[in-house]
Amino acid sequence: MCKKGKLNLIIVDDHPMILEGLKSLLNIQQYQVFLFTKGKAALDFIQENKIDIVLLDIVLNDGNGLDFCRTIKQSSPDTIVIAVSNQAERSIIFQFLENGGNGYILKNADANEIVCCIENAVNGEVALSKEVKEIMLKPNVNNYVLPRLTKREQQILRYISEGSTSVEIAEGLFISVITVETHRRNLLQKFKAKNMIELVKIATENKLI
Incomplete structure (x- = not known):
């Protein structure tokens, strides 16, 4: 199914x-290039074909790009996996790289x-967009810094604060x-909260809800 002579590249985004x-x-x-809107479908394709590069979103309808990255690298260590995401939190970037990711690009690049980041990854470098490098180089101070939330995360946080279940939110x-x-x-990770109660407490104290 994959043609010879070219690098086989998958893009996964919903x-x-x-x-x-x-x-x-x-x-x-x-x-x-092969396009997928589902992470699990992309995983199945990687199992059956030699894939050189995967461009992977972090938030997908059928799972978490952090987990998909780890699974891909476990089954196909030589495959280059690069996040292309709106998630700009330092902790998420570091976790993706710890899970074996070869780079991280913000969608506003x-x-x-x-293109340069992808080429750098092919050449064996860690591919980081300019803003990602700036985020990673910022000193990790002890003072709590409020995470940036997407519109969807703000909506879900509001539902959580009202006690809604995942089914009700969906x-x-x-x-x-x-x-x-x-x-x-992702919200638990962004707020470094242990559970939903602590998440709502932090968000309330900081007037996010």
Whole structure:
């Protein structure tokens, strides 16, 4: 299924427009590109084909990109896995790299930067976009810094504070329960909270809800 002579590259993102946008940036002479909106489908494809590069979103409808990265690297250590995400939290970036990731690119990076990062990864470097490097170089001070939340995370945080279950949140926002659970895990990680009670407490104290 994969053609010889090109690097086989997978893009995994649950937004079709982003899939097509990233694909349009890549040199079709250099890459054979495959698009997936589901992480598990991409994993199955990797099991059956030699894949050189995976561009992976962190928040997916059927799971967490952090977990998918670890699974890919366990089954295919030579595959280059690069996050392409809106998640700009220092802890998430470091965890992705600890899980075996070869790079991390924020989606607000320009086209040239994205292409250069992918090429750097192919050449054996850790591929980090400019803003990611700045985030990683900031001193890790003890003072608590409020994380940046996406609009969806703010919505889910509000539901959590009202005591809604994952099923109720999913129905209210017209998304899957798995997506809600992924956001819950990301929120716990962002706030460094041990459980939902502590998460709501921190958010309330900082007037986020």
